Amino acid sequence: MSTTHSHAPLKESPLTEFEVLELAVRELAIEKGLFSADDHRRFAEWAESRTYTVGSRMVARSWLDPAFKERLLRDGTETSKEVGVDWLQPTGQGTPSDYTYFYVLENTPKLHNVIVCTLCSCYPRPVLGMSPDWYRTPNYRRRMVRWPRQVLAEFGLHLPPDVEVRVHDSNQKSRFMVMPMRPEGTEGWSEDQLAAIVTRDCLIGVALPRADVTASQVPKQPKGRNGGNKR
Amino acid sequence: MASTPTQYDSFQRQAANLTPADRLPLDSPYEISNELYGLLRKVLHDLGGQPDTPVPFTEKGEEDWEMNTYLTCECLGWRGVWNSEERRRRENDLGATQYFGLPYYARWITTAAKALVDRGLITTDELGRKMDEVRARLEGQRS
Amino acid sequence: MTTTPTPRFQVGDQVTVRDATTMFHTRTQGYVRGHTGTVTEHRPAWIVPEDEAFGIIENGRYTPFYVVRFKQTDLWPDYTGFEVDTLETECSELWLEPAGKEKK
Structure with a gap:
């Protein structure tokens, strides 16, 4: 669960269309200035540290x-x-x-x-x-x-x-x-x-x-x- | 909307029967009953009380795309592009086949893409081109 | 939107969930509509989800919310649990009437 944000390392798992869609939406949103890559990273750090x-x-x-x-x-x-x-x-x-x-x-x-x-x-x-x-x-x-x-x-x-x-x-x-x-x-x-x-x-x-x-x-x-x- | 518990029960049994796994044949009928219209216009997410058979309650961690979908949707909310209730409404607006047919976070990311299009923030062709570019890039990285 | 509206109902009040036709998105479940329960807690006021879901925030209706407790045997025709069992959910003031006002 530690590498779920951007720039995940290369891996063997098959590419899914959901992965393609998510990354496309994220990249477009960042290019348009809707949020920043830093926003995403900060939210990821927070989300990945949540535990019951x-x-x-x-x-x-x-x-x-x-x-x-x-x-x-x-x-x-x-x-x-x-x-x-x-x-x-x-x-x-x-x-x-x-x-x-x-x-x-x-x-x-x-x-x-x-x-x-x-x-x-x-x-x-x-x-x-x-x-x-x-x-x-x-x-x-x-x-x-x-x-x-x-x-x-x-x-x-x-x-x-x-x-x-x-x-x-x-x-x-x-x-x-x-x-x-x-x-x-x-x-x-x-x-x-x-x-x-x-x-x-x-x-x-x-x-x-x-x-x-x-x-x-x-x-x-x-x-x-x-x-x-x-x- | 049905009013007595028994009527509501009957309503929910029929609503459950509309899911893709076990559905009524619907092929843009020329006319339908008011009862069927009531079922069809019922907001999809309101499924509490629909009969279903026991299934194993499986454990499953988030895949990368699922966590990333959560993050992307939350960032769009954080920066005021939409709110989470709009996301939930848009999930209902996907229609029954996609609502029940897509994995949980696939519903999220599909609605996020649609929300950006509806607002004129991206165009559909821009989205399609970006998806093709992303797919080619990721395939290249993994080959 | 800045002033907190005064709640119409108090803890302990019997309330009936309106049984209104809904065309589109709502967060008031069908299984509680037309049923009577007891207000058990107040919740902070918020924009009703029927407005928020369509992006109507500035002009959204800002109402008190309530926790309402129902007896399970009232909600379901063939409830298989026991008489003591209950269900709680939250309703905006938009959806509630004093018990007895709405005829089943």
Whole structure:
């Protein structure tokens, strides 16, 4: 993920028409002065440094520090700064697609939150990085609002009848992250240890943290599902 | 627009049936029912509640062109050429075949190109020539 | 656009999403239209997406936004989860009426 901006090194992968179109649009935009190559580079540096581990850190710190948790739930955007995320970056006005309103949704013994965007794929990139491919599929968008318990079960998450499943259809300017409950078996753990079990899927609400599953055990995203369009 | 849950359910089932994988035969019919017009004019992205079968939720990292598409579209927003809601509207305006047929970020970059043309910032022939030039250059680099 | 409009609805109010014909882009989902829910939070005012999507920013309608919570069993005819399950989404004031005003 480190060489995604301009002047990528020569590589063997087949050339796709999407790659051709993107580069053509970018070069024309730069030639016309619509934005600069430096803008693109700066945005790339910011985007490539986004990772859900910031979200994991916020949850772990909330489990250990009730005052931090209170601040995070009250004002997610402002409190993000305490873990190094400024929602106004990289442009000074936030990102065009995700803007600057961030809310953290707290799970309780009687409430489980899960996030979907049925209309597009709104996702809190500044704190979770780029969205997973499945989150963007029409399939997830179609089904999560109406059959949440079935879809959660497909992710391996089965919730009892007395737990309210609350689906958040992220359809306007707000961006959301789930704060799961601290699991049993983590007594006395450090913030780093706790952060390691808060996976990306926990922060979307399709998984729950477990003391025996760390993010490093979750399979890494392979690059490219099918290589884009084949020529 | 259907009003009761049952009517809406029926509506969404039919809307889902319009996707390329499983579609109604439509060949510029001389006349269509109001019901079908309601389905056809429904904004495409509003698909919450359409029945679909379980599929594996696959993991996949961004390819270079996908990340670059995100960056190019965001830079156009940053510098005031368009806004992200316009991009989403333009994705709907692609029509069902392209909306459902294109990969996620291919929808983005296609709409970006169209937005620049619509604004008179580039011409279609300029875009075509640039694509040919870029393709030849990249092919040359990789051969 | 510079002044923050006063919200018409308060947290706890019952609101019904207008069931209006839409020809083009909107971010109010079909599955909530005509349904009644409860306002649970205010959101910052913004230009309604129906204007923003067409590049109408300067003269765009700037309205309060609300989080509205619905019961899932109200939204879907054959909801297979449980009575306790809910769904939250956000609506601009343009789309909301006091509950009971709009006849189903």
